[in-house]
Amino acid sequence: MKRAVTPGTFDPITFGHLDIITRAAQLVDEIVVAVAASPGKKPLFSLEERTALAREATKHLKNVRVEPFDGLLVDFAREQQAQVLVKGLRAITDFEYEFQMAALNYQLANELETVFIMSPPQYMYLSSSIVRELASLRSPVDQFVPPLVADALARKFVE
Numbered sequence: 001m002k003r004a005v006t007p008g009t010f011d012p013i014t015f016g017h018l019d020i021i022t023r024a025a026q027l028v029d030e031i032v033v034a035v036a037a038s039p040g041k042k043p044l045f046s047l048e049e050r051t052a053l054a055r056e057a058t059k060h061l062k063n064v065r066v067e068p069f070d071g072l073l074v075d076f077a078r079e080q081q082a083q084v085l086v087k088g089l090r091a092i093t094d095f096e097y098e099f100q101m102a103a104l105n106y107q108l109a110n111e112l113e114t115v116f117i118m119s120p121p122q123y124m125y126l127s128s129s130i131v132r133e134l135a136s137l138r139s140p141v142d143q144f145v146p147p148l149v150a151d152a153l154a155r156k157f158v159e
């Protein structure tokens with residue numbers, strides 16, 4: 001069985017993430033969406049909230065499972081017996097960081113192959129941080145995230 005891990009902070013999951021996950025799910029038998037604790041990023045949503053939102057947003061994809069993780073990505077991927085790491089690439093700005101991460105992960109676990117999927121043009125500019133900023137300014141985010149995520153964002157910013 002070919003299993004891929006698609007890691008991220010998913011704070012929160014966006015249509016850009018969902019596009020990559022959906023396309024990756026057509027290439028392998030199973031996708032594990034790995035929601036990183038990422039404490040250094042001080043996420044807006046807790047790990048439990050981010051995991052629940054990603055689960056709900058991907059529940060229509062039958063070969064996709066969502067799991068939280070804390071620690072090294074390569075350790076999690078090994079635990080899951082995955083052979084592939086899938087990352088989305090938006091613009092050149094992502095490249096340097098992703099190049100570094102792919103090289104590091106290869107050094108740590110050379111049995112894991114990192115595969116990049118290019119974002120389609122309509123999501124090239126989209127990021128969780130942009131969505132959080134728009135929501136914090138009370139701007140509608142319905143074109144960027146599923147309705148349950150838009151609702152969760154609206155609730156965060158009235159709290």
Ligand code: PNS
Nearest residue numbers: 007008009010036038071072073074104
């Ligand atoms: O969505 P993001 O925040 O760009 O995702 C980054 C992520 C979670 C994929 C990356 O930070 C990661 O792999 N974190 C887990 C810890 C790890 O393995 N770091 C690399 C070695 S320092």
